[in-house]
Amino acid sequence: MRQESKRLQEQTGWLPMPWRRTLPTLAWIAVLLWASAPAIGQTNGALGERPRVFLIDANLLVQSRARVAAGDEHLAAPMTKLRQEADEALEAGPFSVLDKEFVPPSGDKHDYMSLGPFWWPDPSKADGLPYLRRDGEVNPETQAYDRRPLGQMTSAVETLALAYFLTEHEPYAQHAARLLRVWFLDQQTRMNPHLEYGQAIPGRTEGRGIGIIDTAQLSRLVDAVGMLAASPSWTRADQEGLEAWFQQYLVWLRESNHGRDEDRTKNNHATWYDVQVVTFALFCGDDEAAREVLRNVPNRRIATQIEADGRQPLELARTRSWNYSTMNLRGMFALATLGEHLGVDLWNFQTDDGRSIRQALEWLIPYALGEKDWTHRQIREFEPTRLVPLLRRAAIAYEESRYERLAQQIGHDPADDLMQSLLQAPERTDDAGRKQPGSDHRGDR
Numbered sequence: 001m002r003q004e005s006k007r008l009q010e011q012t013g014w015l016p017m018p019w020r021r022t023l024p025t026l027a028w029i030a031v032l033l034w035a036s037a038p039a040i041g042q043t044n045g046a047l048g049e050r051p052r053v054f055l056i057d058a059n060l061l062v063q064s065r066a067r068v069a070a071g072d073e074h075l076a077a078p079m080t081k082l083r084q085e086a087d088e089a090l091e092a093g094p095f096s097v098l099d100k101e102f103v104p105p106s107g108d109k110h111d112y113m114s115l116g117p118f119w120w121p122d123p124s125k126a127d128g129l130p131y132l133r134r135d136g137e138v139n140p141e142t143q144a145y146d147r148r149p150l151g152q153m154t155s156a157v158e159t160l161a162l163a164y165f166l167t168e169h170e171p172y173a174q175h176a177a178r179l180l181r182v183w184f185l186d187q188q189t190r191m192n193p194h195l196e197y198g199q200a201i202p203g204r205t206e207g208r209g210i211g212i213i214d215t216a217q218l219s220r221l222v223d224a225v226g227m228l229a230a231s232p233s234w235t236r237a238d239q240e241g242l243e244a245w246f247q248q249y250l251v252w253l254r255e256s257n258h259g260r261d262e263d264r265t266k267n268n269h270a271t272w273y274d275v276q277v278v279t280f281a282l283f284c285g286d287d288e289a290a291r292e293v294l295r296n297v298p299n300r301r302i303a304t305q306i307e308a309d310g311r312q313p314l315e316l317a318r319t320r321s322w323n324y325s326t327m328n329l330r331g332m333f334a335l336a337t338l339g340e341h342l343g344v345d346l347w348n349f350q351t352d353d354g355r356s357i358r359q360a361l362e363w364l365i366p367y368a369l370g371e372k373d374w375t376h377r378q379i380r381e382f383e384p385t386r387l388v389p390l391l392r393r394a395a396i397a398y399e400e401s402r403y404e405r406l407a408q409q410i411g412h413d414p415a416d417d418l419m420q421s422l423l424q425a426p427e428r429t430d431d432a433g434r435k436q437p438g439s440d441h442r443g444d445r
Contacts, residue, residue, distance in 0.1 A: 051165065053226040054282050055219065055337055061165060061227070064422055068166050078422050079166070086163035090175050092156040094182035095149035096189040102145060104197045105206045110190060113197040113207075114147040114214055115139065121202075130203025136319035136379050146191075147214050153183050154217045161224035164231060166422065173231035177238060180225070185241045193249035195258065209261030209269075212253065216272040219279040219334070222246070243284050250280045250289075267314035268324060271301055271331035278338045287342060294344040297335050302346070308353040310363025321376040325364060326386040332357045333393055347397045361387075361394055368410050384410050 050058040068075055097112055104111040117138045121128025142148075160176035163169065182189045198211020225242060228234040253259040253276065262273045274293050281290035305312055305328065315324035336346035336357060350356040366372040368384040388407045395403035 049230075051223075051226040051229060053223040054279055054341065055334060056223050056226075058226075065166050075422060082159075082163050082422065083167070085159050086169075086172050089156040089159045089163075090171065092175075093149075093153060093179050094189075095153040095179065096182050097146050097149075097191045098189055099149060100145055106196070108192065110192045111197055112146045112150075112191050112195055112214075114145045114199055114211060115142045116199040116201050116208070116211075117142050117147075119201045119204075128202070131201050150183075150214065151217060153179050154221050157221060158224045161227040162422075165227040170231065170233060173228050174233040176224070176228055177231070177233040180234075180242065181238065184245050185238065190245075193245050194252045194256065196256070198258070207258065209258040210265065212258065212262045212276070213269055213272050215249075216276060216331075219275050222279060222283040225283075246280045247284045247286075250277065250284060250286070253277055253280070254289075266304060268328035268331060271305070271328050271335070274301065275331050275334045275338070278335065282338070282341065290338070291342045291344065294335065294339045294342060294346070297339075297344075297346055298349045298351075301335070302332065302349060302357060303351050303355050306355045306357070306360045308351075308355055308359070310359040310361070312360060316376045319377050319379045322367070322374055322378050322382055323380065323386065325360075326390065329357065329360050329364070329390055332360070333390060333397075336397065337393075358394070358398065361390055365391075365406060369406070 050062055052058075053061070064075070068079060098109050100109065100113065102113060103109055104113045116131075116133075118133055118135050119131040120134050120137070120139050122130065122132050157176045157179050160172045160179075164172035164176065184190055195207070195211050195215065197207040198214050199208050200206050200211075201208070225234075225239075229239070253273070254263075259273075262269055264270075265273070274297060278290045278293050281287070281293070305314060307313060312325050312328055315321060315328050318324045332346070339346045346357065348356075348358075350359070364387055367374045368387040370384070374382055388410055391403040391407040391410070395401060395407070
């Protein structure tokens, strides 16, 4: 998960833990390997049933578990790596919002608190106030608040849940359940379900709507919870308690001033706000709320953020324009994946003048291939491989093998190998014997 951890660090400012160096996040398991969605509301009461997940292909999870149980030699090395990382995650935490040294303005340490990652003390002022913005440069002070432990908790739970689902090794589920209870459920240590003090700026504001992007990673966490459902360590009371927490958080997201502010933003913040609202609504069983948001995505997000030629101007204005362009498109792809649950087709939406998520992908391709020079501001290294997961997901969504060929042409990040190996659809070929999108391409790399 090294590459995804790096991306999340850039978005939120938290630093990855050692066990996240190689295992890619469950979000990209979903983005790369989605094929068919489980029915909404389906529960998982036994290990033989499909897990209730939203950004991940439940069928592929079940198939991969069967391959592991059968001793598939192709999975031996990645499973060894996964077990090593899960064993390290057994030593992680527990994490709690009470661990921070600072007390939020409310006086209640149960309230989540973070600092805007790109805000720094004013060197011309003795007290440094008010802080000044340095876009793209993460202030290390941010690590002293709740954003870093939230990321650590999420990372560990994801790793443990996947390892449990594939191996049925109960200690993995037991520790994942403990981490979840401490952060969300136990009265002595739980986080209150709001982000009133997210991404504060010293000398300017106690919290902002854009701080809501801190919890974008929780859209992955609820899928991890789905993989724990068959474990005796994760009880019905735990599940109901966590759903109640997310229901309260969902109400805050949709009705608070901060939530409404984030909803009104125009860039990646709006995209990832929608991802959270839809995912949490599905997790809580509120399909109508999820469907309402998804139906508005074409006009509110795609048509307003993507130009007819595929550019994303609001992301190009950032100091890491390539990173933000790919990150925002990842959010769009996540929404399209979620839409498959409810019959809302975002993959093929297109305005009269050609604005679409597919066109946004097409616009980025020549730069990843090196056919065009990226002339927009990019203060960090330009990494073409950021487009590879999107291309592989597009190959499946559009049944277009060209995208897979382009992904292979660009190359791959070694961090993707474990996920590709563990959760890969069985190899499929056409009548001519050619591999199709979603089949196993290990031999081609």
